[in-house]
Amino acid sequence: MVKPIKITHVSKTFGKQQVLDDINLTIEPETIYGLLGRNGAGKSTLFNIITNRLPLTRGEVTIGGQSVTNNDAVLNRIYLMSEANLYPSRMRVEDIFKLTKQLYQGMDEKLTQSLTQQFGLNSHARFNKLSTGSRSIMKLIIALAVDVDYVILDEPTLGLDANHRRMFYDALLDSYAKRPRSFVISTHLIEEVSQLIERVWVLQDHRIMIDETTEEMLNKGYAITGPINDVSTYTAGLNVIGHEELGHLVVHYVYGDLDNDRPIPDTISISHIDLQRLFIYLTNQEVAKVEN
Ligand SMILES: Nc1ncnc2c1ncn2[C@@H]1O[C@H](COP(=O)(O)OP(=O)(O)OP(=O)(O)O)[C@@H](O)[C@H]1O
Known part of the structure; x- marks a missing residue:
């Protein structure tokens, strides 16, 4: 059985x-997380x-009670895709695929082939001859095809055009449905992933500011729009994380519960806001604060 990854009291200077x-975080099996931060x-x-x-x-990072420090047996269960290029620069794409297959428990060759074709990646090309986007595509193919329990994607769509990003999100969901594992x-393209991620972590001021399901988080975000006096009266004492002026009207963004006992004037409207906007206001140093 796959065990969660536990990140306990981790500090870094x-x-x-x-x-x-x-x-302090837990990466549960078969869950898709978004780590957001400026x-x-x-x-x-x-x-x-x-x-x-x-x-x-x-602090420490453990899987099933075992520390990951210099522990190849557990590290083999995690794949990190990042900007760092760990491959010999003159190696051909097809050889990088073979090398990865050897280094990990295995790699889904059928998926590798079909994604290579779908993304139009030349598998005979040498790594150092690939464009930024093609390098990302190669790494994404590995990340989706490699046989691990945890896939960590650090800015996976760097250099990818909008069509390729869409293809990648679809491929990720497809692969997740066929073989559930953690991602x-x-x-920084928050709206693009908001449909994918089940749980959101927001890293701010060196700490985890938010660790909630995407749904919980979206349910707590409100835009209150109307004439300034009515909006200010309504939001007094609530957790206002930002505001905007729209001509004669203002919008107050609130994160947290609204006061159900408070009368809502006819002049104001209340709606939910998207993840990107929530993130922007929550991590805007001047106004951000989160109620616990
Ligand atoms: N090897 C290192 N030596 C010294 N400082 C480092 C090192 N790696 C990262 N830092 C510093 O740590 C801080 C966090 O960097 P990090 O790359 O983890 O941020 P990030 O959230 O991934 O940023 P971005 O979204 O811009 O990629 C930065 O101030 C960076 O300069």
């Missing part, structure tokens, strides 16, 4: 710079720690 502070928040650092590519300063995806 580079010299005097604190990047991660007391991170540039430099520490997403790649966390992924590199989970896969033992970087040492942690404090952790970090991306």
